[in-house]
Amino acid sequence: MRPLTKEALSRFESAFDAEGDVLALVADTIGGTVTANGLWRIFGRSSPRPGIVEWNAPELWKIHWGESALDKTCIGEDIFGNQLVCIPDTPDLMIWNHESGSLISLQVPPDVALKAVLEHGVDWIEFYQNGSPGIGSKRLADVPDTSHLHWTMPLIIGGSVDIKNTTVVERTNHLIGHAKLWQQVRDLPPGSRVVIRQG
Helix, strand or coil, rough: CCEECHHHHHHHHHHHCCCCHHHHHHHHHCCEEEEEHHHHEECCCCCCCEEEEEEHHHHHHHCCCCCCCHHHEEEECCCCEEEEEEEEEEEEEECCCCCCEEEEEECCCCHHHHHHHHCCCCCCHHHHHCCHHHHHHHHHCCCCCCEEEEEEEHHHHCCCHHHHEEEEEEEEHHHHHHHHHHHHCCCCCCCCCCCCCCC
């Protein structure tokens, strides 16, 4: 994948229409690129594999999440597997949390958000105030674009934001695995003790 450029982003900005074919626009203008020093990947027609259209096909991984993922148009992701999404009737770019299926609004449209990330990185985004970008940067060379940097002990069950709590996992399996975990823990009260069974 190549770095996102101001020229490509300018083409995206000038053609962006929230009501249009967002997947095609992303793929044809800014797709197959990285920004924020490689922490964000923007989906292209073929990279990262399997490409933006196939990645958004319900049967690949979204069906495992059900309603929390099926109506989301994923235009990119961060190295951890959180998806950058557009949703109908919402003008802002959203971050879909890959551990809980929750949405965090960046409170600006996709073109504005991407320009801010290109120019200033992700430190201005509250979602990343836990220190994960620094860990992602340190492990970046270990994570091919076919994989995510996974929190070995997921954050939603008490895992820590620590470089020792990271492993590399193939992208599709990663999101399906988190869907299965979320189905088991989503109704537990906050602070519940979770016992991980091996095997």
